[in-house]
Amino acid sequence: MSDRIRGPRIGRSEAAQGYLLVATPLAYALLLLAVPLGAIVLFSFWSQDYLTIDTTLTLKNYREALSDPLYRQLLLRSLMISAAVTAATVLTAFPIAYYVSFYVPPERKAMWIFLITIPFWTSYLIRVFLWKVILGYNGVFNTTLLGLGIIDEPLTFILYNANAVVITLAHAYAPFAILPIFVALEKIDRSLHEASRDLGEGYLSTFWRVTLPLAMPGVVAAVLIVFIPTIGDYVTPMLVGGPDGRMIANMIQTQFLRLNNAPMGAALAVLTMAMVSAVALVFVFLNRRFLRGRQ
């Protein structure tokens, strides 16, 4: 982005022109994102006193969130489900990105990417609901397997639990994982592969020692862009999760809209963000050698 910035200097300085342009979107983000995020942190240190909010600063909500097994279990489960979704999504997405980047003829790549992104843009609620239809007791999956005689009675471990949440979210976030990996693979200089093969490496070791390390920035981006939003997903756990598949977003919603305990909800939201940021930072740190020397 930064290498083609040197333009003609007409009138005001470049920096001033840049600030002038970016001022409106920046003000919007400050007012409607930074300020509210600050507010929610502040809120989490207040407490609900029946109908009014007690604005003396206290750690009460955090103490409760971390000591009550219900909250602790929800936080931990959300983290586990998110991790499972991320692993499933990125691992299944990689071969697709690899196929499109290395084997699809250049003029048809855009069409493949378009095909992959279409389902993502169709109604999220309806897609999640349809997974309920697919995975249900009398669902498409079970009736098909029964019809084919592969199973004798419907499978029950695929709906109303964490598995269903993982399958549904892996489906919903597929393009988010495929696109960054695809972009990273596209950037790889193809002559590196020829060099590796000429120097006697086999197909697999070329992949392992040349392709994969160069694709890692894309993989890291894919992991982050799947892991961080999924932990806050509300619809999927609600529709297909059942009691054992509920996640933290469901509790945050309950605190805000049902129990009228906004400070507790805020504390849970802050804890979720803190947890997710910590895991994301550790992940980036572990992969730092792949990211060095790039943006």
Next chain:
Amino acid sequence: MKRPLRVYAILYLAFLYAPIALLPVFAFNDGTVIAFPLRGFTWGWFEQLTEIPALHAAVLNSLKIAVSTAILATCLGVLAARAATRFAFPGKKGVMGLIMLPLVLPEIIVAVSLLVVLLQLGLSLGAWTVILGHVLIATPFSIAILNSAFQGLDLSLEEAAVDLGETRLSSFRLVTLPLVMPGIISSLLIAFTISLDEFIIAFFLTGTEPTLPVYLWGQLRFPQRLPVIMALGTLLVLASVLLLAIAEYARRRGAARTGQKDAGGFL
């Protein structure tokens, strides 16, 4: 390696399209239960769609919100993308990072933090609060699309216009704007689609007038309403695919116009 990967890719596409493929199957199925075996063909569920005033109100509300979001997010996107691709200024990374943050932030966090501030300020919820939230999450997508539109520009075209006596503003209007127009159209459509489909922020901020997804969410609890929802879903999918096809066409034409290599993809 090519053949097994190709088989895998096709299976994966089948997985991606499985839920959508089922929509029309149940929308035209003459039975109230959403399960196999199918009962027969009917247009009835589509006909029922025309008879639900609450649904029509929700659709209108959603359209109003989506159009406003598309315009506002694209305006903010043009400003930010132009600043990011054309000018160097200190703190650019941080500024752009903040603006792009909603892309990775869980939506529920955006929703509750906005709710807290709005309620604390004593403002009443309604369509406009949903628009505020939707613009926030749609702007990063607009910027991503417009960034690539602006990046493909040859700066010397603008310089030439200035050398030939145009002002900076008129050269932007006469030279730059027409070149990035496909990107702007693509950004409008994508922001519109995001807003039309967004549930969580609308759920928290909509007040008493539900948007279409919030209305849908309420209906999912009633099993007898589901076939109608399937019919509605079929129409929504058709509309999204149409909008996306136009957006993709605009994006490709834009890429061709500025002489870029077509890499594909919106994100």
